[in-house]
Amino acid sequence: MSVVAQLLDAYPKDLGKVDRDKLVACVEACIECAQACTACADADLSESDVAELTKCIRTCLDCADICETTGRVLSRHTAYDANVTRSVLEACATTCRASGDECHRHAPHHAHCRLCEEVCRRCEHACRDLLDSLG
Amino acid sequence: MSVVAQLLDAYPKDLGKVDRDKLVACVEACIECAQACTACADADLSESDVAELTKCIRTCLDCADICETTGRVLSRHTAYDANVTRSVLEACATTCRASGDECHRHAPHHAHCRLCEEVCRRCEHACRDLLDSLG
Amino acid sequence: MSVVAQLLDAYPKDLGKVDRDKLVACVEACIECAQACTACADADLSESDVAELTKCIRTCLDCADICETTGRVLSRHTAYDANVTRSVLEACATTCRASGDECHRHAPHHAHCRLCEEVCRRCEHACRDLLDSLG
Amino acid sequence: MSVVAQLLDAYPKDLGKVDRDKLVACVEACIECAQACTACADADLSESDVAELTKCIRTCLDCADICETTGRVLSRHTAYDANVTRSVLEACATTCRASGDECHRHAPHHAHCRLCEEVCRRCEHACRDLLDSLG
Numbered sequence: 001m002s003v004v005a006q007l008l009d010a011y012p013k014d015l016g017k018v019d020r021d022k023l024v025a026c027v028e029a030c031i032e033c034a035q036a037c038t039a040c041a042d043a044d045l046s047e048s049d050v051a052e053l054t055k056c057i058r059t060c061l062d063c064a065d066i067c068e069t070t071g072r073v074l075s076r077h078t079a080y081d082a083n084v085t086r087s088v089l090e091a092c093a094t095t096c097r098a099s100g101d102e103c104h105r106h107a108p109h110h111a112h113c114r115l116c117e118e119v120c121r122r123c124e125h126a127c128r129d130l131l132d133s134l135g
Numbered sequence: 136m137s138v139v140a141q142l143l144d145a146y147p148k149d150l151g152k153v154d155r156d157k158l159v160a161c162v163e164a165c166i167e168c169a170q171a172c173t174a175c176a177d178a179d180l181s182e183s184d185v186a187e188l189t190k191c192i193r194t195c196l197d198c199a200d201i202c203e204t205t206g207r208v209l210s211r212h213t214a215y216d217a218n219v220t221r222s223v224l225e226a227c228a229t230t231c232r233a234s235g236d237e238c239h240r241h242a243p244h245h246a247h248c249r250l251c252e253e254v255c256r257r258c259e260h261a262c263r264d265l266l267d268s269l270g
Numbered sequence: 271m272s273v274v275a276q277l278l279d280a281y282p283k284d285l286g287k288v289d290r291d292k293l294v295a296c297v298e299a300c301i302e303c304a305q306a307c308t309a310c311a312d313a314d315l316s317e318s319d320v321a322e323l324t325k326c327i328r329t330c331l332d333c334a335d336i337c338e339t340t341g342r343v344l345s346r347h348t349a350y351d352a353n354v355t356r357s358v359l360e361a362c363a364t365t366c367r368a369s370g371d372e373c374h375r376h377a378p379h380h381a382h383c384r385l386c387e388e389v390c391r392r393c394e395h396a397c398r399d400l401l402d403s404l405g
Numbered sequence: 406m407s408v409v410a411q412l413l414d415a416y417p418k419d420l421g422k423v424d425r426d427k428l429v430a431c432v433e434a435c436i437e438c439a440q441a442c443t444a445c446a447d448a449d450l451s452e453s454d455v456a457e458l459t460k461c462i463r464t465c466l467d468c469a470d471i472c473e474t475t476g477r478v479l480s481r482h483t484a485y486d487a488n489v490t491r492s493v494l495e496a497c498a499t500t501c502r503a504s505g506d507e508c509h510r511h512a513p514h515h516a517h518c519r520l521c522e523e524v525c526r527r528c529e530h531a532c533r534d535l536l537d538s539l540g
Contacts, residue, residue, distance in 0.1 A: 003302055003389060007309040010381035013316045031301050034275055035345055039277040039467075042346040045459040046283045054450040055214035061446075061466070062219055067206050068338060069200040075305055076197065076312040079190035084197055087229040091222040098216050110279040119273060138437055138524060145516035148451045166436050167408055170480055174412040176331075177481040180324045181418045189315040196311075196331070203473060211447040212438055213459040246415035254408060292506050332489055335477050339470040340503040346467065349460035354467055358500040387500035 004028050004075075011077050014105060019133040021082065022126070023074060029126035033119050037064035037099060040116035044067050047110065056102050056113065063099035074130075078114035086134065089127045097123035139163050139210075146212050153237035154268040157261070158209060164261035165206035165227065168254050172199040172234060175251035182245065191237050191248065201227050202258060211263075221269065224262045231259035274298050274345075281347050289403040292396070293344060299396035300341035300362065303389050307334040307369060310386035317380065326372050326383065333369035335392060336362050344400075354403065357396045366394035409433055409480075416482050421445065425532070428479060435476035435497065436512040438524050440467035442504060445521035452515065461507050461518065468504035471497050473527060479535075494532045501529035510537035 001009075005024045008015075041060035043051040070092040073085060100120030106113035136144075140159045143150075157179060176195035179188040205227040235255030241248035275294045278285075309331035314323040335400075339393040343355060370390030376383035410429045413420075418495075446465035449458040475497040478490060505525030511518035 003306055003385065004309075004387055006384055007313070009315065010385060011309075012380075012382075027305065028394050031305055031530060032292075033136040035297065035301055035341060036273055036277055036343040037341050039241075040462065042348050043277070043281050043320075043460055046281065047346040050456050050459060057188040057450055057462075058211055058447065059216065059219075062208050062211065062216075062223075064342075066223065069204045071305060072200050072308050072334075073197050075308040076193055078193040078312050079377055081194065081197075081233050082229050083234050084194075084226075085221075087226040088197075088201065091226040094222040095219050098219050110282075112277055112282075115273065115276055116281060124356040137443075138441055138520065141520055142441055142448070142517055145520060146444075146448050146451065146515075147515075156474055162440065166440055170432065170436055170476060171408055173477050173480040174409075174416075177328065177483050178412070178416050180327055180483040181416065185321050185324060189320060191317055192327075193312065200478075206440060207443050207469075210443040213447050213450040245417075249415075250408065250411055250415060250504055327481040328481055329486065329489075331481065332478050332486075332493075334476040336493065339474045343463050343467050346463055350440040351464065351467075351503050354464075354496075354503050356501050357492075357496040358471065361489075361496040364492040365489050368489050382506075 002028065013077070015077055016080065019130070022130045022133050026126040026130040027071050027074045030067045030074065031034070031122040033123035034064045034067035034071065036116045036119040037067065040103065040112045042111040049109075053106065056105070056106055057094075059099045059102045060116065063095045063120065066095045070127070078130070082134065084121060086131065089131045093124050093127040096120045096127065100124060148210055148212070151215065154265070157268050159264045161261040161265040162206050164258040165202045165209065168258035169199045169202035169206065169232060171251045172196070172202065173256040175238065175247045177235065177247070178247040184244075188241065191241055192248065194230075194234045194237045195251065198230045198255065202232045205262070209249050217269065225268045228259050228262040228266070231255045233263065235259060272298065283347070286350065287349055288398070294402045296394060296396040296400040297341050297344045299393040300337045300344065303393035304337035304341065306386045306389040307331070307337065310373065313380070313382040319379075323376065326376055329365075329366040329372045330336050330386065333365045333390065338363045340397070347402045353405065356401065359401045363394050363397040363401070366390045366397065370394060394404045407433065418482070419484055421485065424535070424540060427535045427538050431531040431535040432476050432479045434528040435472045435479065438528035439472035439476065441521045441524040442466070442472065445508065448515070448517040451467045454505050454514075458511065461511055462506045462528045464500075464504045465521065468525065469498045471500045473530070486540065491536065498532040498536070501525045501532065503519045505529060
């Protein structure tokens with residue numbers, strides 16, 4: 001069991017009717033995506049065609065920031081606020097979509113964009129899955 | 136002219152039809168609110184009635200994270216993506232509302248909650264103003 | 271191979287003489303510790319003895335912030351600056367030590383502090399290992 | 406009086422013998438520098454000579470992250486830990502120095518680097534001033 005899942009189990013109060021598996025998957029996807037986007041933006045900076053990658057860098061930087069914030073919000077359960085959780089998940093899914101689409105354009109040329117696209121798609125789906133399960 | 140405004144003026148490409156004053160006001164409100172919420176959550180921790188303030192702490196922590204991310208996204212203009220900007224501003228306004236409402240409950244007892252409520256309201260309005268101006 | 275390791279392999283330029291295994295281990299420890307500290311601080315907020323846990327919350331919040339920043343700095347390789355890397359690793363090890371020590375005090379009573387202490391110790395050691403390997 | 410200063414005044418416990426003016430100045434410098442570095446890195450991405458600015462982008466990204474974390478740590482006063490504060494201030498001053506030096510190289514050509522250099526120098530000095538005052 002991952003540390004994320006173990007800490008969720010150690011939360012001392014009732015979590016309500018949240019789907020624990022989807023919640024854990026989403027937190028894990030967010031922190032993986034934040035790191036991947038940070039690394040992809042940096043790899044872009046070291047490519048000889050960096051001038052073609054500026055949109056990719058910008059979108060990855062946004063995605064890293066939003067995924068980190070979403071991973072944090074989802075790691076807190078005290079005084080749960082459905083409106084906040086939903087709006088943050090929407091923003092995260094939207095940004096992962098944008099970042100995944102842009103990395104997709106560069107995936108044929110750059111292995112880091114290929115990896116980052118996969119991770120962004122996984123995180124987008126994890127956010128949508130969790131959103132759907134919130135009813 | 137603030138550093139935020141000076142840096143916006145130094146951006147080398149066309150910014151499109153964004154309302155510069157509302158954009159600057161929103162970036163400034165986001166970074167002010169991120170700091171205020173961090174400080175308010177910490178002040179809550181040092182109050183003798185901390186057990187009554189746990190919802191306030193949690194909401195302020197979320198608000199600090201989302202305001203920081205929003206301030207970053209709005210400070211980037213390369214390859215502007217309207218969907219990302221809108222969804223992040225929605226999440227920020229929603230969270231500032233939640234944090235402002237919770238601080239409001241404690242404003243009669245704690246000066247930091249009174250200050251933090253004001254800053255959260257200002258940031259919520261700055262986000263809504265900018266959202267409206269995006270058309 | 272983890273996504274962190276795969277992205278390191280996809281970095282397009284020479285990484286110099288860094289120990290790749292220690293670098294990957296440190297990035298993974300930082301992002302794990304950032305999440306664990308965020309979750310532990312929140313779990314503290316929901317404990318009935320929250321008034322005894324305020325130092326733990328504060329130290330975990332610092333540790334989450336510094337671990338996230340350290341994970342980001344270590345995920346970038348373009349234009350490596352040894353002074354920056356070293357000073358950030360020092361700050362991260364110092365903060366993980368403080369957070370691990372404080373969680374240790376509460377480990378007999380709270381499972382989340384027990385888990386969080388382990389993760390903080392692991393991250394502190396990963397930072398020190400990487401620092402030592404930098405020569 | 407700035408919101409940062411007002412919130413410091415509203416902190417409910419004794420702050421010890423810290424120099425309040427230097428503390429407020431340092432928090433304000435950190436949040437100003439985090440925003441300036443985010444904006445400068447983005448402006449770099451939109452310059453026609455972006456390939457010459459990759460070190461500047463990387464250093465500004467690090468500096469934004471470390472300044473934000475330092476501003477947060479300095480905004481917390483509950484259970485003050487001198488070792489953590491010192492090590493974070495050292496890392497922040499080191500990174501502001503690196504970022505200011507790199508922006509200095511591009512200051513003759515780019516107004517955003519000129520502005521960002523000034524802000525980085527101011528933040529480096531504010532960190533050193535506060536460090537010195539801690540004894």
